[in-house]
Amino acid sequence: MFQKKSHDLVLGCNATTDMIHYKLGVTISFTNYIPAISASYSDSHSLKRKGRGPTRGKGTDDIVSAAGKISLEISKKLGRAIGNQQARLASECGYVVRSFAPLCYKRWIDIPYEEKNKLYDRVLAKFKLDLTVEHVHKCVNDTLARRYRDYRCRLKEKYFNGKTLDDAMKNCPTDIKQVDWDWLCQYWSTPEFQALSTRNLASHNCIKYNHCGGSKSFVACLQGKRSITKDNAQGEIKLYYETHYSQKKGWVNDEARIKYEKMLQIKEQPIPEGSEAPTELEIMQEVLGKSRGYIRGLGHGPKPASSHSAHLTSVDTESIALREQIQKQEQELLDMRAKISHFEALMHQFVSNQVGMSPQQAEPATMFSMPPPTDNI
Template identity: 40%
Template sequence: MKFNLDLSEPHVKGCLELLFSSSYKTFHHRCYTHYLKSGGGDSARNSPYEPLRDRPGYWTWLCDHFETEEFQKKSVIGKANRMKLAYVHKKGTKPFVALQHELSCDQISLYKECYCSDKGWASRDARQNYETMLQMQHENEQEGAIQLTEQQICEKVLGKAYGYIRGRGHGPKPNRRASSTSANTYQQMEEELASTEQTVAVQQNQLAV
């Protein structure tokens, strides 16, 4: 399958950058996992990750990077943040958007795919959320019911944080730049209006004299 991609389109470029970034992070995470399993330090340096066996210089650089104070600090913070999650999805680092495209499923079905596996649900809360969304979807189909989109159902059940629907990966984000630009434009208009009023007042005084 071939795609004709126009990199001059911001949304196309952004999507590619997101996928490349995700792949890069996934690979480095696997490298770090191998580094830890190999015992770290010189032991890990002497046992390079298989895909980097022909690139010893890069593997050595990664080992040095894993031992820096900055990386260790970020690692501790990352672990602490993950511990705060009520439950974790079961699809690794693959973007939800890419997964939804592969499965060609709706948003509620995608939630089940991400938080339920052959071993069961990620947690009772995850299962309850899914069942609640299904119930709301069923009620939504009844005659006379207030029509809600799937996104609205997900938002009502899962909640929203910083413009993202919880448990749904990348989602709608508020246009902070647009809001900031609007505020700045409004302030600029007020200043220009005040300046114009002052100029008119001065001219009126001059005419009166």
């Protein structure tokens, strides 16, 4: 039991007197029973706050358990998922890659199709998607490929960089098999990868400024604007503004501001008679320049239409027309052969009747080898 003499009650680092009186008038203290918390412990504890941690797909699992698979729309033009649940696809692909993707390959493209198929099936277990549709399959595959690359990049930065090969191999992450980690460490140490890393670093250093749009994809932001304005041809210039200008910090740098102002100038120019006004996408490409693999200012998703692809489209159209023509001629040839066969059968029957022979005894006759005349005719 507690002692019956009075003492000050110390809570944490503050010495405060807090007397407790029972109905009988007895005053007791908890000084000897509650230890004081030192300031140094409190400070060190606050510095070691636990982070959010990697996504485990729990939110997606809860939705699937409650309402079944999540329906997603994959835009053919934008090349990305759109709608309220579009971010869940990228999140789930990241979880699938971290948990189940094989690491002992140089690139995503080197992973055998059988292994990729297992990852596709895990995604399809939670989303209603038809991977037989080309642009849907490409969207899912590209999302998994980006998550695969990003995951290995984070592993390299956290557990490999700045260490010798032996030390790095001993620093294996807890969620990765040692044999897989050893393979990665050895691959990252090869001259082939070192040269690739140097080239990628040089390319990254050419970036003059970064966006400040947060984690939401540019395509999702753009689609949101179009749903508000009801205009599918507008929104790119406003998107550029919102992803490169912060209300608190201003423009990411002066060059981004100058490019935005130039876009506005081109948009406000008078349109010559008989000409069409350029779209915001065309204005953005004129100001930011064009790249072969993506549209600058729109991130991952929509791809530019190149002259090479246009040439291929023209060739494909001509090829399809030629195939259709050949198929038509082949069908006409088959019909002609059927008619010839029917005519030969009639000739065969006619000759048999004329010579008094049964059709089985008569020598087959064709329109190209008529029987010689006889005295009976």
